[in-house]
Amino acid sequence: GPISDEETSYYVRLQYNGEILPFYTKVDGIKNVTGKEKDSPLTRSFIAGGGAFGYKMDDIRVDVEGLYSQLAKDTAVVNASETNVADSLTAFSGLVNVYYDIAIEDMPITPYVGVGVGAAYISNPSKADSVKDQKGFGFAYQAKAG
Template sequence: MHYKKFFSAAALATLLSLSNSAFSDPVGPISDEETSYYVRLQYNGEILPLFTKIDGITYKKDKTDYSPLKPSFIAGGGAFGYKMDDIRVDVEGVYSYLNKNDVKDVVFTPADTIANSLTAISGLVNVYYDIAIEDMPITPYIGVGVGAAYISTPLATAVSSQNGKFAFAGQARAGVSYDITPEIKLYAGARYFGSYGANFDKTNNDGKGELKVLYSTVGAEAGVAFNF
């Protein structure tokens, strides 16, 4: 009968040990998740005005069409977000603009109508996926965002007080981040940004919205993020 007492005591000790571990070190998805808030600041270099056009204004030589706008290489913004494991969500504000494209022997039709620059002030909600690499300070990321942009008039002189219009905006980006410290990260990558739906009148009070702006750029981004 002694062996029965021995096994009973061993079983009781095991149950007490497991119970103590369960209460002292809770497990589950909440305790395992890495969560934090962050802010980031960035520079965006608009390298190529891909697909950018203004319906209602042509810019061509013979039968060859040219983009009415060219990169300014000046753009930047900031964001506030929340990170949970490999997923990040943030709200971002970005300012960028494109310059008037001056090409020899190429003319605008109608002539001298285009503004010297076209600006886009956008607000977007972004979602990212960080591709974690174990024991590495470098983390690739991909992300998409949607929101709205305020596009300035494409005309040298605004008509009907149409200095700017709101339009749909979206973007996609990919890159890598580097951990300087657990709280500070540097990142760099590529970014596509597009906005469509800003329609402007050609003349005062015509109400036709014939100038349809497609603001579409591909560029590079670099910035710093602070976790807290």
């Protein structure tokens, strides 16, 4: 028989991250149209998502997650004379996440909290000759609750 009554299982998760109301994204060196200085130079994207493969042990889950997102230049916000802004920005991210499922008796859903760390590969949103080929890795992190 089993040595432990611990509940364990593998899981796969897919997600779609298209934005309806995006957060403001500040990009230094981009001039916006007069009157739209506080608007984001990048518009929402419906091309975003990811997936994860993980392992669940009782109330703890651990997974490896991959994400992709793409933002496009908002031509209604960015000044027409601004030639240094690329048409899009893309990011690939890989993170390792840990979640804690908060088991509450007689509750039909299980709330959770989680954190993740990893790396992101981002293309530079500029057409300026001095930086247009800059691409690189950076530190990525996230916190989740649900």
